[in-house]
Amino acid sequence: MTRFSAALALALAASPALADDDYIPPVTHAATQEECGACHMAYQPGLLPARSWSAIMGDLANHFGENADLDEATRAEIEAYLVSGAARRTRSIPADETPLRISELPWFKHEHDHEVSQRMRDRAKTMSNCVACHRGADRGYYEDD
Numbered sequence: 087m088t089r090f091s092a093a094l095a096l097a098l099a100a101s102p103a104l105a106d107d108d109y110i111p112p113v114t115h116a117a118t119q120e121e122c123g124a125c126h127m128a129y130q131p132g133l134l135p136a137r138s139w140s141a142i143m144g145d146l147a148n149h150f151g152e153n154a155d156l157d158e159a160t161r162a163e164i165e166a167y168l169v170s171g172a173a174r175r176t177r178s179i180p181a182d183e184t185p186l187r188i189s190e191l192p193w194f195k196h197e198h199d200h201e202v203s204q205r206m207r208d209r210a211k212t213m214s215n216c217v218a219c220h221r222g223a224d225r226g227y228y229e230d231d
């Protein structure tokens with residue numbers, strides 16, 4: 087239990103497929119680990135809803151300013167893996183919205199806006215850099231460090 091547990095429980099009750107604690111099952115799919123872990127941590131499928139993964143995987147040539155394009159077979163395989171493990175409890179995300187960033191989801195802002203010091207933000211450079219602050223993030227652990 088952390089002192090954030092109460093807030094987290096509230097945030098998650100209406101939110102992503104996160105487990106009810108601070109463990110999010112890590113990526114177990116080799117191609118996803120390799121291709122989506124090349125520039126940043128390979129984000130866990132449970133961090134975004136299925137429609138978000140499909141949108142991301144449908145436009146890899148324009149990926150946050152980078153070209154992350156893949157051959158079609160690999161692309162389709164990775165999309166299927168991400169969609170199959172996607173977040174299911176996503177009521178806090180309006181049905182007509184397809185967020186492309188984990189770091190802009192309501193629960194994420196709720197967890198981070200007031201808890202993260204400027205020093206930590208500067209060190210991480212970007213909130214997309216989960217492992218800078220959560221050393222076990224790529225293994226699924228987001229507990230306090």
Ligand code: HEC
Binds near residue numbers: 153189
């Ligand atoms: C060529 C480098 C590169 C590759 C390969 C790549 N990405 Fe990214 N990705 C980026 C960059 C750059 C960002 C934006 C990071 C930032 O804003 O600091 C990003 C951001 C993201 C985000 C949003 C993170 C957030 O802020 O919540 C997701 C989700 C994502 N990538 C998924 C994927 C997936 C899935 C794959 C594999 C198909 C992939 N990426 C492969 C470069 C890459």
Ligand code: HEC
Binds near residue numbers: 104107108198203231
């Ligand atoms: C600049 C530092 C920083 C970055 C980058 C960051 N986090 Fe966090 N995160 C924190 C802090 C601080 C907390 C609140 C304290 C805590 O619970 O660990 C937190 C809380 C969390 C929690 C709740 C865990 C709990 O025990 O309450 C989750 C889940 C989480 N972050 C996921 C992510 C993901 C996914 C990313 C990357 C997309 C990310 N974080 C990026 C600092 C960061």
